[in-house]
Amino acid sequence: MIHITNLSKVFKSRQGTITALKDINLHVSKGAVYGIIGLSGAGKSTLIRCLNMLERPTEGEIILDGQNMTTLSGKDLRRARQNIGMIFQHFNLLESRTVSGNIAFPLEIAEWSKEEIDERVKELLPLVGLEDKASAYPAQLSGGQKQRVGIARALATKPAVLLCDEATSALDPQTTVSILGLLKEINEKLDLTIVIITHEMKVIKEICTDVAVIDQSQIIEQGSVESVFIHPQSSIAKEFISSVLPNDLPAQLLRELALHPHAEIVKIHFLGSTASEPVITDLIKQCGVTVNILYGSIDYLRSTMFGTLTLELQGSPDSLADAYEYLHKRNLKVEVIRNGI
Amino acid sequence: MGSEFLSLVQDPAYWDSLAKIVPKALNETIYMVVVSTFLAYVLGIPMGVFLVITSANHVLPNPWVERTLGTIINIFRSIPFIILLVALIPFTTMVVGTRIGTTAAIVPLVISAAPFVARLIESSLKEVSHGVIEAALSMGASPWQIISKVLLPETKSPIILGIAITTINIIAYTAMAGAVGGGGLGDLAIQYGYNRFRTDIMIITVLILVVIVQGIQWVGTTLARKLSHR
Numbered sequence: 001m002i003h004i005t006n007l008s009k010v011f012k013s014r015q016g017t018i019t020a021l022k023d024i025n026l027h028v029s030k031g032a033v034y035g036i037i038g039l040s041g042a043g044k045s046t047l048i049r050c051l052n053m054l055e056r057p058t059e060g061e062i063i064l065d066g067q068n069m070t071t072l073s074g075k076d077l078r079r080a081r082q083n084i085g086m087i088f089q090h091f092n093l094l095e096s097r098t099v100s101g102n103i104a105f106p107l108e109i110a111e112w113s114k115e116e117i118d119e120r121v122k123e124l125l126p127l128v129g130l131e132d133k134a135s136a137y138p139a140q141l142s143g144g145q146k147q148r149v150g151i152a153r154a155l156a157t158k159p160a161v162l163l164c165d166e167a168t169s170a171l172d173p174q175t176t177v178s179i180l181g182l183l184k185e186i187n188e189k190l191d192l193t194i195v196i197i198t199h200e201m202k203v204i205k206e207i208c209t210d211v212a213v214i215d216q217s218q219i220i221e222q223g224s225v226e227s228v229f230i231h232p233q234s235s236i237a238k239e240f241i242s243s244v245l246p247n248d249l250p251a252q253l254l255r256e257l258a259l260h261p262h263a264e265i266v267k268i269h270f271l272g273s274t275a276s277e278p279v280i281t282d283l284i285k286q287c288g289v290t291v292n293i294l295y296g297s298i299d300y301l302r303s304t305m306f307g308t309l310t311l312e313l314q315g316s317p318d319s320l321a322d323a324y325e326y327l328h329k330r331n332l333k334v335e336v337i338r339n340g341i
Numbered sequence: 342m343g344s345e346f347l348s349l350v351q352d353p354a355y356w357d358s359l360a361k362i363v364p365k366a367l368n369e370t371i372y373m374v375v376v377s378t379f380l381a382y383v384l385g386i387p388m389g390v391f392l393v394i395t396s397a398n399h400v401l402p403n404p405w406v407e408r409t410l411g412t413i414i415n416i417f418r419s420i421p422f423i424i425l426l427v428a429l430i431p432f433t434t435m436v437v438g439t440r441i442g443t444t445a446a447i448v449p450l451v452i453s454a455a456p457f458v459a460r461l462i463e464s465s466l467k468e469v470s471h472g473v474i475e476a477a478l479s480m481g482a483s484p485w486q487i488i489s490k491v492l493l494p495e496t497k498s499p500i501i502l503g504i505a506i507t508t509i510n511i512i513a514y515t516a517m518a519g520a521v522g523g524g525g526l527g528d529l530a531i532q533y534g535y536n537r538f539r540t541d542i543m544i545i546t547v548l549i550l551v552v553i554v555q556g557i558q559w560v561g562t563t564l565a566r567k568l569s570h571r
């Protein structure tokens with residue numbers, strides 16, 4: 001749906017030149033929820049603003065829904081933008097218009113007829129759960145409700161792509177969850193391609209199918225959310241992941257383990273269906289090892305179960321070898337934290 | 342003094358003499374103010390809009406247009422009204438065919454108020470956040486749609502307040518327009534009250550002006566509050 005090739009953006013000002021994006025290559029397939037995560041100043045906003053030409057790239061090409069955005073201007077660009085919805089951190093609603101008026105706004109711009117607009121607004125209000133707020137003004141709404149208006153407005157012209165620039169950064173954690181839930185629902189219901197930029201790994205974890213990590217103007221890592229969560233390459237990715245999935249064992253547990261230097265300790269990563277399989281039972285029954293569960297966590301990456309289990313294994317060298325072979329066969333990622341000899 | 346005043350207000354002939362001059366002057370003031378304010382906005386709104394949209398990072402950035410327009414506005418705003426009034430006489434004669442009278446007074450009033458209006462419009466429109474304009478751009482809005490559907494509707498309240506301010510300013514200036522035979526309440530106050538020592542007429546005209554100014558400000562404030570949804 002979106003192909004970004006060799007994209008660069010350099011800002012020239014009197015103070016000097018700033019390279020905000022350097023040789024970016026990305027491919028977003030249809031129906032994906034593509035998350036782009038990075039620290040402040042990494043170039044995230046610049047990247048997403050290049051997608052609808054709010055920012056003109058210095059170099060490179062962007063093909064979006066079959067259209068080469070970089071070559072468009074004037075009327076053609078305006079028409080292409082009607083095919084791309086965008087929501088913002090600070091909502092950017094029109095204060096002089098009601099909720100319905102705000103949702104109607106992009107349709108007026110696209111010159112739909114009055115009847116078509118009324119009908120479309122009536123469809124969108126329930127989609128974002130704002131039927132009872134149709135004639136309220138933005139000033140009378142909470143942050144979460146404002147973002148729902150922003151989402152309805154962005155979807156009004158039935159765009160092929162939805163761009164979200166820090167869409168939940170101004171919201172409290174609970175509201176963030178509900179807005180992310182709405183975006184996920186829309187993605188599934190409408191098969192809408194979504195690009196989300198954020199500095200919160202939580203957002204990636206909740207709804208994204210793919211993720212790219214951007215640091216100092218460059219993409220340093222990209223892939224499916226599962227693969228990046230399980231095999232993060234860069235230290236930044238690892239840090240982002242540990243912010244949502246505490247990777248370290250609790251201090252108390254570490255102190256206790258220090259008293260038993262000969263215990264064999266492994267950490268098993270689960271993903272998807274394997275998480276629900278009776279791994280521990282099998283280890284005990286089939287391999288004849290004794291299993292002591294030290295620590296565990298289970299979470300979801302979008303809808304995929306994802307977890308870790310830290311175990312102490314006791315048994316003869318043979319049965320331990322059997323256990324490792326078993327885990328290997330199940331395609332589980334196993335980290336040996338301590339080799340008890 | 343007290344008894345003199347009492348006998349004066351009880352004399353019907355006194356009221357007759359007032360009825361001959363005050364309503365006429367009031368009509369002239371209303372005519373000059375309404376027409377001048379209207380024309381000042383007809384000229385000032387496009388100028389203000391251009392100042393804003395041609396500024397850096399706006400929808401049609403053009404430093405040359407912005408600077409030229411800004412300079413012209415500043416020049417006209419720095420000329421004292423009384424001088425403008427005299428300097429514009431040839432132009433006024435060309436436009437309305439006469440150099441004196443109420444209609445003739447409208448020309449310098451408009452020329453003096455329009456640049457002021459342009460600055461008021463500019464400062465109102467600049468209140469629209471960059472984010473909102475960007476949102477409209479992201480939906481494919483044209484510059485004209487941004488002006489007509491975003492900038493002006495979003496700033497209805499400050500624009501209404503600005504109209505109240507401009508109208509009140511123009512009322513004050515109409516007094517000076519008496520110098521070109523414009524007539525009006527201000528002129529009446531000067532002609533009778535100052536030149537002929539008719540303090541009573543001076544007081545009456547000032548009272549009427551106070552009521553008008555209060556009324557305009559009240560209407561402006563009330564409307565602006567009604568239209569604001571912040």
Ligand SMILES: Nc1ncnc2c1ncn2[C@@H]1O[C@H](COP(=O)(O)OP(=O)(O)OP(=O)(O)O)[C@@H](O)[C@H]1O
Pocket residue numbers: 011012013018019020038039040041042043044045046047199
């Ligand atoms: N219009 C501009 N002119 C000059 N420099 C800019 C402009 N916009 C962004 N930059 C610079 O480009 C770099 C990337 O900015 P960008 O806004 O894309 O970062 P970001 O990842 O979105 O950060 P944040 O999380 O703080 O929003 C920064 O160094 C910023 O100062």
Ligand SMILES: [Mg+2]
Pocket residue numbers: 044045046166
């Ligand atoms: Mg940003």
